[in-house]
Amino acid sequence: MKKFVLRRDDTGHTAADFTIPYADLLNEQQLEAVMFDRGAALVIAGAGTGKTRTLVYRVSRLIESGADPSSILLLTFTRRASREMLDRASAILDARCHRIRGGTFHYYCNTILHRYSTRLGFPENFTIIDTSDALDVLQLLRTELKFNKLSQRFPNKNTLLSIISTAVNRRMTLHEVVDSRFEQFLVHIERIEQLAEVYSRYKHQNKVMDFDDLLVYTLKLLQTDADVRNDVAAANRYVLVDEYQDTNALQADLVNLFSSVHRNVMAVGDDAQSIYAFRGADHRNIMQFPGIYPETKIITLEQNYRSVGNVLTLANNVLEHAKQKYEKKLFTQREEGELPALVRASDEREQSRFIAQMVLNLREQELSLNDVAVLFRNSRDSFDLEIELGKRKIPYVKYGGQKFSEAAHIKDVLAHLRVVVNMDDAIAWNRILTLVEGIGPKTAGELIDWININRNTDQILESGIISGKYRENLSKLFALLHSIRGDDISPAEAVDRILAYYKPVCEKKFDDYPKRLKDLESFSGICINFTRYQQILDDLVLDPIEATVVGSEPGKKDEEPLVLSTIHSAKGLEWEHVFIIQCLDGVIPSGYALELDEDLDEELRLLYVAVTRAREQLYITYPVLQQSVYGEFFTKPSRFIDTISDKILEPWMLVEEKEPPMLPGDDRKMLPE
DNA sequence: GCAGCGAAAATATCT
DNA sequence: TTTTCGCTGC
Numbered sequence: 001m002k003k004f005v006l007r008r009d010d011t012g013h014t015a016a017d018f019t020i021p022y023a024d025l026l027n028e029q030q031l032e033a034v035m036f037d038r039g040a041a042l043v044i045a046g047a048g049t050g051k052t053r054t055l056v057y058r059v060s061r062l063i064e065s066g067a068d069p070s071s072i073l074l075l076t077f078t079r080r081a082s083r084e085m086l087d088r089a090s091a092i093l094d095a096r097c098h099r100i101r102g103g104t105f106h107y108y109c110n111t112i113l114h115r116y117s118t119r120l121g122f123p124e125n126f127t128i129i130d131t132s133d134a135l136d137v138l139q140l141l142r143t144e145l146k147f148n149k150l151s152q153r154f155p156n157k158n159t160l161l162s163i164i165s166t167a168v169n170r171r172m173t174l175h176e177v178v179d180s181r182f183e184q185f186l187v188h189i190e191r192i193e194q195l196a197e198v199y200s201r202y203k204h205q206n207k208v209m210d211f212d213d214l215l216v217y218t219l220k221l222l223q224t225d226a227d228v229r230n231d232v233a234a235a236n237r238y239v240l241v242d243e244y245q246d247t248n249a250l251q252a253d254l255v256n257l258f259s260s261v262h263r264n265v266m267a268v269g270d271d272a273q274s275i276y277a278f279r280g281a282d283h284r285n286i287m288q289f290p291g292i293y294p295e296t297k298i299i300t301l302e303q304n305y306r307s308v309g310n311v312l313t314l315a316n317n318v319l320e321h322a323k324q325k326y327e328k329k330l331f332t333q334r335e336e337g338e339l340p341a342l343v344r345a346s347d348e349r350e351q352s353r354f355i356a357q358m359v360l361n362l363r364e365q366e367l368s369l370n371d372v373a374v375l376f377r378n379s380r381d382s383f384d385l386e387i388e389l390g391k392r393k394i395p396y397v398k399y400g401g402q403k404f405s406e407a408a409h410i411k412d413v414l415a416h417l418r419v420v421v422n423m424d425d426a427i428a429w430n431r432i433l434t435l436v437e438g439i440g441p442k443t444a445g446e447l448i449d450w451i452n453i454n455r456n457t458d459q460i461l462e463s464g465i466i467s468g469k470y471r472e473n474l475s476k477l478f479a480l481l482h483s484i485r486g487d488d489i490s491p492a493e494a495v496d497r498i499l500a501y502y503k504p505v506c507e508k509k510f511d512d513y514p515k516r517l518k519d520l521e522s523f524s525g526i527c528i529n530f531t532r533y534q535q536i537l538d539d540l541v542l543d544p545i546e547a548t549v550v551g552s553e554p555g556k557k558d559e560e561p562l563v564l565s566t567i568h569s570a571k572g573l574e575w576e577h578v579f580i581i582q583c584l585d586g587v588i589p590s591g592y593a594l595e596l597d598e599d600l601d602e603e604l605r606l607l608y609v610a611v612t613r614a615r616e617q618l619y620i621t622y623p624v625l626q627q628s629v630y631g632e633f634f635t636k637p638s639r640f641i642d643t644i645s646d647k648i649l650e651p652w653m654l655v656e657e658k659e660p661p662m663l664p665g666d667d668r669k670m671l672p673e
Numbered sequence: 674g675c676a677g678c679g680a681a682a683a684t685a686t687c688t
Numbered sequence: 689t690t691t692t693c694g695c696t697g698c
Contacts, residue, residue, distance in 0.1 A: 077687095077688090078687090078688080079688095104688060105688080106688050107688085130688085131687085131688090148693095156683090156692090158683095211687090211688050212688095214688085215688095275686080276686080276687075276688095278685080278686060278687085279686085279687065279688075377685075377686075378684095378685055378686070379685075379686085380684090380685090380689085383689095400686075400687085401685095401686095403687090437675095437676095438674095438675070438676095439675085440674060440675045440676080441674090441675090442674055442675085443674075443675090469675095541688085542688065543688085544687090544688085566685085566686065566687095567686080568685090568686045568687065569686085569687085590685065590686085592684095592685075606686080674698105675697105675698085676696100676697095676698090677695105677696090677697095677698105678694105678695085678696085678697105679693105679694095679695090680692100680693085680694090680695100681691100681692080681693075681694100682690100682691080682692070682693090683689105683690085683691075683692090684689085684690085684691095
């Protein structure tokens with residue numbers, strides 16, 4: 001029976017209708033984006049032009065206009081970004097903003113799939129496998145198909161996953177991917193195709209999905225099932241997509257389907273900051289947006305509020321070196337500021353000591369440590385600095401690199417939960433079975449087959465396939481699994497029971513077990529926040545806990561730490577003072593990106609992103625002498641900065657200051673070496 | 674068939 | 689520096 005519902009007409013508002021004075025708080029273009037009402041809009045927002053601010057105020061404006069918060073979908077690049085935006089929106093308006101549905105594409109797709117996956121032949125309790133699980137599967141299948149014993153080298157698991165994933169995300173055939181990026185493996189193309197097929201079937205049989213599957217299956221579901229599509233899209237009155245430059249054609253299609261009922265879409269991004277091509281993102285995607293929505297309103301934000309003039313000049317200068325030109329006219333009304341400095345260190349040690357010393361100087365100038373960031377291309381580029389910071393007891397957090405929840409010991413523990421949630425998850429079974437002493441890949445395989453056929457584990461010990469050698473150990477494992485199966489066990493309790501079982505295993509398996517046991521303790525604490533097993537598993541895969549190595553100083557109480565971050569993880573963030581270290585040719589641009597102009601341009605954009613993180617002062621540093629396994633060798637500064645004029649990027653040399661001789665009672669420590 | 678050892682190879686950015 | 693591979697003894 002249809003009923004009439006009175007709904008406030010939320011069109012035709014003027015700024016005067018709102019409690020928040022949007023017109024006073026935003027510039028003309030930002031205001032236009034915030035007030036934009038129905039239809040499609042593309043906001044091209046250069047670095048530091050108030051992109052996030054615009055989104056936050058838009059969210060607030062929509063709610064003030066009477067939109068139900070839960071009818072707004074905010075797709076962001078990380079869940080951290082989404083949380084921060086909703087926090088900010090709540091702070092300027094009210095707590096209603098927390099009811100907005102926000103998250104990454106993967107996260108949102110996952111929620112859709114858990115609701116409707118049976119229509120695709122997947123049970124609702126499918127589990128998600130991360131990259132390292134996917135690699136394990138590929139390795140297993142590669143061996144099973146005997147592709148590891150070929151006379152001509154067959155691609156390894158990393159390459160295989162990269163080929164398969166690229167094909168999915170770029171909408172290419174495997175043949176096209178191999179032909180364009182891995183020509184040396186063209187001879188194996190049929191085997192690669194076979195392996196991809198077997199991999200796909202394996203995941204289906206085990207009721208698991210990898211990251212790409214979350215997108216692919218959601219797309220398939222929405223394309224083929226009109227009921228689901230209407231259900232999903234009807235709930236999305238307004239769709240906002242952040243960081244659109246880092247989406248791909250697949251995600252463009254998803255956005256189109258998510259918004260297929262109300263057709264209100266706003267995409268926000270900056271083509272000059274596209275840095276995720278390795279994941280299949282295509283910076284041209286953002287320019288194709290108006291092609292998908294012919295009525296698209298294009299709004300361009302060009303006034304930079306973040307950086308001083310000299311930083312912006314350098315940023316513009318860096319971007320000019322791109323092979324593919326960008327029409328960027330970023331300007332600022334801020335003061336010129338200091339010239340960005342190019343600091344040459346003799347080696348990595350000296351670079352680290354310089355950074356540490358500068359950081360301490362800034363701290364003495366009353367600057368909070370977390371107003372300072374050190375950025376780098378690769379996670380390992382900060383290892384030496386981390387040692388130095390540790391020595392000087394400078395607290396820091398590190399973003400990027402190995403994630404806490406991706407560490408082997410955490411994955412071991414989670415695998416126990418996975419088999420309870422999804423008995424068909426052979427990857428998890430394999431993991432926990434081979435942890436049992438006496439069980440290797442062969443026996444694990446046989447046990448998994450048995451579980452697959454019998455659909456339960458209750459009689460496995462009596463089945464006659466268990467040999468005496470590991471019977472005792474295995475019975476402990478099944479007793480544990482049995483004890484955490486009930487509905488009355490909280491996730492935290494379950495994890496504690498798993499830990500009691502796992503700790504001795506961990507001590508045996510890892511030499512560095514003291515550190516890992518500590519991790520497990522804190523992991524146990526994290527689990528208190530969850531109510532369902534599935535929730536822990538999904539959350540930790542889709543939003544892994546950052547490996548935040550904190551160099552804590554017992555004496556000083558909770559000082560805000562210095563930020564170390566990969567450039568990728570620094571996307572969207574900003575600091576007063578920014579150091580970009582290891583700015584070397586072969587590091588940025590990466591040694592793997594030197595061949596193709598396309599790859600080189602992406603590395604350049606990466607440096608552009610790094611440079612535009614700085615508000616006040618920017619230092620770019622590089623060592624002349626680099627240590628490696630093979631010894632020392634001389635290096636060249638990054639080609640992206642080498643040709644930049646001294647008047648834009650000022651070169652500096654480090655000169656060791658002679659310290660006055662140590663006097664008795666002087667507690668000053670000598671610098672090492 | 675498992676576990677442990679030493680040699681050889683590869684080596685990023687992230688959902 | 690870490691991961692992978694192949695070999696050996698149990």
